[in-house]
Amino acid sequence: MTKAKQTGEIRETPLADALGERYLSYALSTIMSRSLPDVRDGLKPVHRRLLFAMRQLGLVSNQGHKKSARVVGDVIGKYHPHGDTAIYDALVRLAQDFAQRYPLIDGQGNFGSMDGDPPAAMRYTEARLTPVAELLLEGIDEDAVDFRDTYDGESQEPVVLPAAFPNLLANGSQGIAVGMATSIPPHNVAELCDALGLIIQEEMLAATPRQVATAELVRFVKGPDFPTGGVLVEAPDAILNAYETGRGSFRLRARWEVEKLGHGLYQIVISEIPYQVQKSRLVEKIAELMQAKKLAMLGDIRDESTTDVRLVLEPKTRNVDPAVLMESLFRQTELENRISLNMNLLDREGVPRVMTLREALRDYLAHREEVLRRRTTHRLDHIARRLEILSGYLIAYLNLDEVIRIIREEDEPKQELMSRFALTDLQAESILNMRLRSLRKLEEIEIQKEHDALTKEQADLTDLMAKEARRWKVISYQVADLKKRFGEDTALGKRRTDVDGPPSETVIPLEAMVEREPVTVICSAKGWIRTVRGHLTEDADTKYKEGDEGRYIIPGETTDKLLVFSSDGKFFTIGVDKLPRGRGFGEPLRLMIDLAQDQEIVAMFIHKPGRRLLLAASDGRGFLAKEEDVLAQTRGGRQVVNPGEGASAAICIPAEGDTVAVVGTNRRMIVFNLDEVPEMQRGRGVILQKYAGGKLADVKIFNLADGLSWILNGGRVRTETDLLTWRMKRAGAGRQAPRGFPLNNRFT
Known part of the structure; x- marks a missing residue:
């Protein structure tokens, strides 16, 4: 292989090497810059750029909204050179209160619905930051995080946000990269604050530090807390194992209750559906199952939802057990689903890996400690600069007449002031820029007070930088304050998803899943099987494929189980309702069961x-x-x-x-x-x-x-x-x- 020495030179490279190099670059770009969130702020680059661009536009929570199109345009033009649709979709999701446990964007207009309705076009909607998003950006102007050049090199963007809010676990994240994926459900912030406080007390501030076990954290972090509520029905051991390994799943069910109607009648009302389930599609699925006679106990379903979810289920008869009816729905519909946990993240070093609950919380705390040190250092630098200026002012007041003379008479007053009073360049420049009205005696007193206050603050911050324990106490106070703002007694912080153990095993009769109906099972000598409605007699006129003939004509019902015994000694079980129906010839039995080609059917009968x-x-x-x-x-x-x-x-x-x-x-x-x-x-x-x-x-x-x-x-x-x-x-x-x-x- 020849090495290229100048631009435009052609190199001969094996195709496998060229493809491998380019695919690796693409994979790394997808993993690092698109799909996996950062453990520190829980954001992907597009979300981080959106929030930063909105802050630069002044779209804070106490100011007015601006058009979403304006935000998307700024993000595309300055930070994120991708399609406007992708950026607007990300903005919309951050504003949906049914998708985000703690929304980061306050949207005004149509931002979609739980029914799967699309949002209005970006020119019709408006947006601004929420207080939660402002917490993520808190201190970004105080050198709290590193910045890097944007894609065009004209400005800079933050590598990560300061994140005074544990956004990763609070709002969760989902993404698919090359060869890896992430799936983190949302959690309750008050519970996360309790877990963070425990780690600080036991691992940073204790006289004999120790590593907190995941089982201790799970006492506080009981499980995910979804914006749409629901009931988590998962065994405690399964929850603990998921958080210990960073991989697992959570079983989530809809919340329901029985409403009495009088005369022994009742209806079931579903008030919360599982996370990320489209309500309209759910209703359609239940209606399809009813039409296919797969929900024999359900009489009707109505969607009476307004701003709150209200799905009404009517049983076929008053004798139907509500628990049995709901269990049949849980098994066949998305009224119950599984939410996966795969904590595949970019750690503090930017390396993708699967992290446990403790590791994710520990890395977040380490980031907060680094942000505190950087903000403190920035503040100390600011104080030192201000104290230097104030010291110069005090020298000027002590020698006010001489200073005025130098400014009036000398050709180079700055250099003369520096040499005459041993001033620094900054002090001399500040004196020269001082307004005449500031020469009053009152100003001298105020400057002295400010000098004393800043000196005291400088000493306190210097002590803070020197003592790690003090820094962790400050972070502990911040976490406690965060819990107070988003505690259980607040509308946003109150837990929405109840955590129960696994449900008791409810025996569901097949009649609850399939409508009972008399049928006849017909199987030919060559193994083509079907059912027809009603019970046929042995001499009924039944048609078969050319060259085939009848072998089994078995009366039964759709709720029955058909047993098939083969010559190799195996039994197979097929639900009669699963057999093909109609006037055709049916389907080969071997497509439904794994009957070996060299084996024959010995017997077939209803169980x-x-x-x-x-x-x-x-x-x-x-x-x-x-x-x-x-x-x-x-x-x-x-x-x-x-x-x-x-x-x-x-x-x-x-x-x-x-x-x-x-x-x-x-x-x-x-x-x-x-x-x-x-x-x-x-x-x-x-x-x-x-x-x-x-x-x-x-x-x-x-x-x-x-x-x-x-x-x-x-x-x-x-x-x-x-x-x-x-x-x-x-x-x-x-x-x-x-x-x-x-x-x-x-x-x-």
Whole structure:
């Protein structure tokens, strides 16, 4: 590779190196200058530039508003060379009280709504800073933070704000960078102040400092506090682990209550919905579920919201349990959602990393201590300059006549004053610039008072700079004052999100999720499955694909569960309401369950709680199983029968009776008591019948008193009551089947 020595020279560079270098530059720019907030002020560059530009425009909280377009124009022209839409979107979000726990911009006009309505154009809205934003900017003119050149080099912008307000955790932040992201929910400032105070007392001011544990901080910071309220239903251990690791999630539910209407009727009113959920979309989703008959217990929903949220839910009947109805809504809608916590931040050194709650608070305090030192140093420099000037004034008053003579008669009065009275350049210049009216005796007294006061302040600030403990006490007072301004007894500071433990497990009947309706499950020989409304008979005219035929026609209801047993011994469970409906041919069953291509369906039936099944493989082994034990939770199914080598699952029948009859392909039959078959949850089972040169053909369970019956050709039924010839203990070889037994060795 050749090195370029002058502008315009062409270099030969491998494409991979060139792409890698440029992509790395892009990634770093995205991480550092766009997506991740700074742990010190909790802001991204666009937000920081917005607030700084508004301060430069004089848009403080006690002054009038100005057009948002003016603000956006200043930000684009001086600090942030990006599109106006992106900047205005950032401004709008900082002004939305349903998006920001403590809004940084006081907006006037249409700034959007919880329904997802867009804000008005920037030429129609106006903005100014809030007192919270002014706290973030407090001391910025006192050398509290570093400044850097703007993109065009014509002016300067702050690298970070002084941040007398813990904005990172108070308002939270979200962003997606290259290879990393951040997600921090908002918190209550009063609780953060308590946590900050604990860290100061135990880690900075204690006689024997120690590191505060996260569990101690969580006693104060109970969890996120969202601007839209709601109820946090998360286990304390999960909350603690999230703050200890910097990663986790919080389960948030809507706030609701029951309103009695008389005559046993009631309605449910939702007054707060989860954070960042669009109310209009939520109502649409619930209406769609009602139309799809997925909310069988809900009769109607109305949005009666004005400035406050009010969603009214009407149950279908007065007998519906409100808790069960709400639990079904929590499971199917955004009335419950999860808010993630990923504290991926730029630390004080500008390095992106995941921080714990304590680390984030500790870095914020370190920033506040640095701001205090820099502001104190700036004030000391200002005092020293002023004291130097005042000392010069006092010298002038003591020698007033001579000073007047020098000014009137000398060609170079400044140099003469400096040499005559040992004045500095600043003192001489200040004396020359002094107004004649300041030569009164009263002014001399005032100057002496100011000199004494500044000298005292200088001594105090010098002591403050020399003693770290004093600085932390000052910061502790600032934190306490902040808590007083945003405490629980203030409208803005009062906690809005209640923190409860995980809700008790509410058993929701399937009828609450799906409307009960009679249907018939139809499955063809090639595995195409569907449902049709109503109960069909076996001889109903049912159409199948060309070359296919019917296999299963099963009456049921939409609230039922369909069990499918395959030849590899697995059970699959499908909700009947999840099956395709209509007049078509349905869908392949293998798309709904993970049935291996080399396996076949052995049985298909509707689940009946409390029933037992006899399961058997082709090698003559089997056992009894409860239906509850074979239900599968995933599409991968549940392995219940473990067929032996060369064998496959062959039988699945209800265990309804007291006697078992087993017949093999060698036409030998055995009859024994059902209680000889053990009940198991899974396994290979016990030997039902031994085979020398065959395998299991069929099994039937019946009541011995009624006799054993089978179907002959033509549909006639034959019943054998004298079974003594075939009665023997389980695991025998059996005897030749009765005369007239079907040639296919099947009972049905």
